[in-house]
Amino acid sequence: MAIDAQFSSLGAIERVTRRELILDRLREAVTTGELPQGTHLAETELSASLGVSRGTLREALRHLEQQGLLTKDARGRLSVRVVTAAEVRDIFDVRFALESLACETVCARDDLEAVVAELRRALERLAESERGSIADQVAADLAFHEAICAASGNGTLLESWRRVSGLARAVITAAGRDTAIANMAADRHAPIVEAIASGDAERARAVLREHNDSAREAIVERLEAAAATI
Known part of the structure; x- marks a missing residue:
């Protein structure tokens, strides 16, 4: 050459x-x-x-x-991008639909124990990110949720989630640093791993729903309060 x-x-x-x-x-x-x-x-x-x-x-x-x-x-x-409260609701609703399906699929896997071990490692990385920058936390938070979708083995689901994750980045910090940090805390994600580990798909979906909805409403509340002052 x-x-x-x-x-x-x-x-x-x-x-x-x-x-x-x-x-x-x-x-x-x-x-x-x-x-x-x-x-x-x-x-x-x-x-x-x-x-x-x-x-x-x-x-x-x-x-x-x-x-x-x-x-x-x-x-x-x-x-x-300027994110509205309505867009936040839409993004979180789509994200939940994808992650809920992923949880159902993961709970039915024969190698569930190995999958849970990987999710625990993702959870550990999320906890470690709390000692870093908010950018580190955002990356670790998204990586945790992506790991659930990847474990489903559904390539179309994973690709759809990745497209939505770009929008998720735009809304995670939309309501301010404090709300974002609270939503991304590792201890808020631990119950999701435990629910998946139980193999009970209904329980996993319920825990994920609570996690998703509480994060969504915390952001929406802050955005609506800010809009009311304009």
């Missing part, structure tokens, strides 16, 4: 890595509220601040738009 071809290959890997780093950085900024909802994302200023080309930035912004974290107005300008 020619030397210039080798260098070209290494360069391509470097560019992909840089793009992913920018994507992760922007996702974290949106998820944690560092870039508040409604913030207009001006490409020139943002690319200069991040030290990347506008082309690389556009790729990252396009990906975040596809995930539902950004919205585009009639003039093509991108802004951080």
Whole structure:
């Protein structure tokens, strides 16, 4: 292989890595509220601040738009998505439908003990994330719920959940840091694991329903209270 071809290959890997780093950085900024909802994302200023080309930035912004974290107005300008209480209810309802089906499927697995062991590890990682940043907690929280869906063995269900998870990122911190941290606490997720471990699908769905609804309403309550003051 020619030397210039080798260098070209290494360069391509470097560019992909840089793009992913920018994507992760922007996702974290949106998820944690560092870039508040409604913030207009001006490409020139943002690319200069991040030290990347506008082309690389556009790729990252396009990906975040596809995930539902950004919205585009009639003039093509991108802004951080403003989440409404109605959207929160819709997102959580769809998420529950998917995770509820996953719980039912998981409870019927012959290797339930092994699946539960993996869920306990995901729960441990969630607990460990509480010592990190809120971005760490969001990632661990989503990873826990994704693990349940992955354990269902239903690829369509998992892919559907992953599409919804982009929107979930937008709503987790929508009601503020304190509400988000409370909703993501590991001790709020432990009962889900125990219910699945029992193999009782009805119990697992009921525990998941309580978890889902309480988190949803905590966010909705804060959003509606904030809207009332405007």
